Amino acid sequence: MSVLRAPDPAAVLRDFVARVSPYDPAPGAEPVGSVDVHSADGTETIRVTPHLARALAEALAGYRDxxxxxxxxxxxxxxxxxxxxxxxxxxxxxxxxxxxxxxxxxxxxxxxxxxxxxxx
Ligand SMILES: [Zn+2]
Structure with missing residues (x-):
């Protein structure tokens, strides 16, 4: 069994936000939450807009391990x-x-x- 090296979780989330944010129909909308990511580089807070929350939900629904x-x-x-x-x-x-x-x-x-x- 091979063990894959874990990517930096903050970088993964930043990449995801960068991929979906250009398509946010209401980029200035009030955030519906936030996510604090603790990694070796410190703590990063990511604002979760309604569009980002929907995109995360759709990505998880389409995910297959x-x-x-x-x-x-x-x-x-x-x-x-x-x-x-x-x-x-x-x-x-x-x-x-x-x-x-x-x-x-x-x-x-x-x-x-x-x-x-x-x-x-
Ligand atoms: Zn069995």
């Missing part, structure tokens, strides 16, 4: 690795995972291999 591979069909967990293996219950998803799960269910329903049929 690169590690989001859906939910586990067995336990509902959200920690599926790149092989669609659930870190919580161990189920393997995907086409191969479905075949293995079906076969495991058939074996489970029959009991231990041939135990009932093999008995004299």
């Amino acid at each position: 690169r590690a989001d591979r859906g939910t586990c069909a067995t336990c509902g967990g959200r920690r599926l690795d790149e092989n669609l293996h659930c870190a919580d219950c161990g189920r393997l998803h995907g086409v191969l995972g479905e075949v293995i799960a079906r076969q495991a269910e058939r074996v489970r329903q029959r009991g231990p291999a041939g135990s009932a049929e093999a008995a004299p």
Whole structure:
């Protein structure tokens, strides 16, 4: 697993504000809030206009984490690795995972291999 270096949160927010502010239909509108960002460089306060709040909400609604591979069909967990293996219950998803799960269910329903049929 690779760990990505975290960007400076204040710089990220400043970039976001710079990207959306040219399209603010009411740039002088009363702020609806503010965000204080504490980073290694100190504390920065960002005024949140109604347009910026809407843009943040839309950006978050459209965000999908690169590690989001859906939910586990067995336990509902959200920690599926790149092989669609659930870190919580161990189920393997995907086409191969479905075949293995079906076969495991058939074996489970029959009991231990041939135990009932093999008995004299
Ligand atoms: Zn699971």
